[in-house]
Amino acid sequence: MITINEHYLKLKAGYLFPEIARRTAAFARAHPDARIIRLGIGDVTLPLPPAVIEAFHRGVEDMADAKTFRGYGPEQGYEFLIQAVIANEFQPRGVELGDDEVFISDGSKCDSANIQEIFGLDNTIAICDPVYPVYVDTNVMAGRTGAADERGCYDKIVYLPCTPQNHFAPAPPAKPVDLIYLCYPNNPTGAVAGRELLTKWVDYALEHRAIILYDAAYEAFIRDETIPHSIYEIPRAREVAIEFRSFSKSAGFTGTRCALTVVPRKVKAYTKSGAPVEVNAIWNRRQTTKFNGVSYPVQCAAAAVYTDAGRRQVRERIDYYMENARIIRDGLTAAGYSHYGGENAPYVWCRTPDGLDSWQFFDLLLEKAHVVGTPGAGFGAAGEGFFRFSPFGDRDNIQTAVDRIGNL
Secondary structure: OOOOOHHHHHOOOOOHHHHHHHHHHHHHHHOOOOOOEEOOOOOOOOOOOHHHHHHHHHHHHHHOOOOOOOOOOOOOOOHHHHHHHHHHHHHHHOOOOOHHHEEEEOOHHHHHHHHHHHOOOOOOEEEEEOOOHHHHHHHHHHOOOOOEOOOOOEOOEEEEEOOHHHOOOOOOOOOOOOEEEEEOOOOOOOOOOOHHHHHHHHHHHHHHOOEEEEEOOOHHHOOOOOOOOOHHHOOOHHHOEEEEEEOHHHHOOOOOOOEEEEOOOOOEEEOOOOOEEEHHHHHHHHHHHHOOOOOHHHHHHHHHHHOHHHHHHHHHHHHHHHHHHHHHHHHHHHOOOOEEEOOOOOOEEEEOOOOOOHHHHHHHHHHHHOEEOEEHHHHOHHHOOEEEEOOOOOHHHHHHHHHHHHOO
């Protein structure tokens, strides 16, 4: 008899964004004349930058010529892209990395989901709450947690509540944990973590021989240069942290798929007998077994982000979305809503009004304003009572949505 992985049965209902899509589609069928504006899922709307498109075309043309054709590429990524990443993303911030410490991938969602499988199931994990659902769900699927309670919190996970009182950036827990998920600039709250707090986390990981999984997918949106763009700006972080980055939001690669994960050789995990193991080598082994690499034309396109024209065009897109975030923030303020984020991160995190829970507010916005957002409860128990707005949309649609919300 074939059996199923019963850990999947612990998952709460459907994944957040398909449920949003289901409700939105049902409303659209019932109201075919409604002009629905989507400020929910963080999918970009501006096209790829011209410099990226040009490089993409050149990469495709290379594939059409026997002299420049590429078959299987290196699973870790082409050297030209890895070196461009190191020279442009890390060296200017005083971070030195080896070529074999950067792994090119098809998305930070995939990497942040897959990374947990190289660690033992008996590790204790700590997760901010609210949080990007992938961190929790993949650990549930692996069998690292118990069942969920009535609030949706899973046994064996250490939850770190992120609230206005701690600026959505919690301090390390009092008890030891082994695997720590941090995401800054944060999805969904739009919060950032300063140097002092990140230093506390690095010191904690060093003391407890823990590893930090640091999701920096939104670092390009930081405006305040006193805020670290990489956890490796913190002394000794290269001993305890793995960092994820993405081209998706900054350069518009949501449909093109390219990202990177940094696994410094100094990062160690341990056997049950206490022997140290280089995580870099284990991750490399995992990737060479389960991943065939990102396509050559896509990596050519990603490298173009670091040309003079590419940098300028990417910055224009980031500025466009951050102006959208400002419009959302100002509109919510004028309408009397409390909100956070949207200054050094794209997302705006809003309190739901009048005692409504987050799904009730979702339904209200959809039915009365024809606007779609993301219910905070979908990000964890501490997200209840909040709502996420995404600025990754057309400017006119953003302004129209804000006007509709103000007229509720």
